[in-house]
Amino acid sequence: EQRNYGIGAQILNDLGVHQFKIITNNPRKIAGLKGYGLEIVDRMPLLIEANTYNxxxxxxxxxxxxxxxxxxxxxxxxxxxxxxxxxxxxxxxxxxxxxxxxxxxxxxxxxxxxxxxxxxxxxxxxxxxxxxxxxxxxxxxxxxxxxxxxxxxxxxxxxxxxxxxxxxxxxxxxxxxxxxxxxxxxxxxxxxxxxxxxxxxxxxxxxxxxxxxxxx
Known part of the structure; x- marks a missing residue:
């Protein structure tokens, strides 16, 4: 996981968003955004349908x-x-x-x-x-x-x-x-x-x- 969430964090800061809920199953994404001083108040699971192929x-x-x-x-x-x-x-x-x-x-x-x-x-x-x-x-x-x-x-x-x-x-x-x-x-x-x-x-x-x- 080498993705950088700085651009997303900057967009949220520009919009004046400092607290939000996030839809994700990736704990590293949560940690990455928190590293930019944003407060994640809740996580909503991303529902993924399990099927034969995935x-x-x-x-x-x-x-x-x-x-x-x-x-x-x-x-x-x-x-x-x-x-x-x-x-x-x-x-x-x-x-x-x-x-x-x-x-x-x-x-x-x-x-x-x-x-x-x-x-x-x-x-x-x-x-x-x-x-x-x-x-x-x-x-x-x-x-x-x-x-x-x-x-x-x-x-x-x-x-x-x-x-x-x-x-x-x-x-x-x-x-x-x-x-x-x-x-x-x-x-x-x-x-x-x-x-x-x-x-x-x-x-x-x-x-x-x-x-x-x-x-x-």
Whole structure:
């Protein structure tokens, strides 16, 4: 990272801007701008959709360049509404999800790889939840683990969304769950208010919550 942010800092100073929020995943950019006496009051993550073509690139940026992208995968969520969402509404939902995830200390990355779409649904909004640092591979087995509690808190908020019909959760052990999928995943179906986190969690299982009756 040899870029110089002096020109950008000078433009902001010329405009009289000394405090601002920044949209970036690059901590070196933040440090570079702070070096010119600017105050960054908040960082907004730059949402990047992971797909078949860029997943390795994003992983390299996180591991080699320190970008604040997912280095550890905690789980994947697939959200389904009664009707497909228009693009504008879908974008708004992603932003709302990002705010909730940020509030419980998690990073969010939208997922668009064909393997994820095939596993869940073409109509689903699919996101990965994770961290910018390593995590123990058995984190999900401890009921008091802070990341498990964070996901539980996130789910508690999502089931309050009146227009959401179905919510699927796939737990990950820190690695990209779509690189280790087994054939014939288990699916455990719960009613909308079921406390799944009272049970022992496992990978290779989809925890599915639906507003519909289990017998529907």
């Amino acid at each position: 997943s390795d690139y994003l992983s390299t940026k996180a591991q080699k360049l320190g970008h604040l992208l997912l280095q550890s995968y905690l789980g994947t969520l697939a959200l389904l509404w009664a009707e497909p969402l228009p693009s504008a509404q879908r974008y708004a939902k992603v932003n709302a999800l990002r705010e909730i995830a940020h509030g419980v200390g998690l990073l969010l990355q939208e997922e668009a790889r064909s393997i994820a779409v095939s596993l869940f649904s073409p109509q689903a909004l699919i996101i990965n939840l994770g961290l910018a640092e390593p995590v123990e591979h058995d984190w999900y087995q401890n009921s008091d683990n802070k990341y498990r509690c964070a996901i539980a808190a996130l789910l508690e908020q999502l089931i309050q969304w009146p227009d959401l019909e179905e919510l699927d959760l796939l737990i990950a052990n820190g690695t990209d769950p779509f690189t280790t999928l087994q054939v014939g995943l288990d699916r455990q179906i719960f009613s909308w208010q079921s406390p799944v986190f009272d049970d022992q969690l496992s990978t290779q299982r989809i925890y599915s919550f639906s507003r519909h009756s289990i017998n529907d």
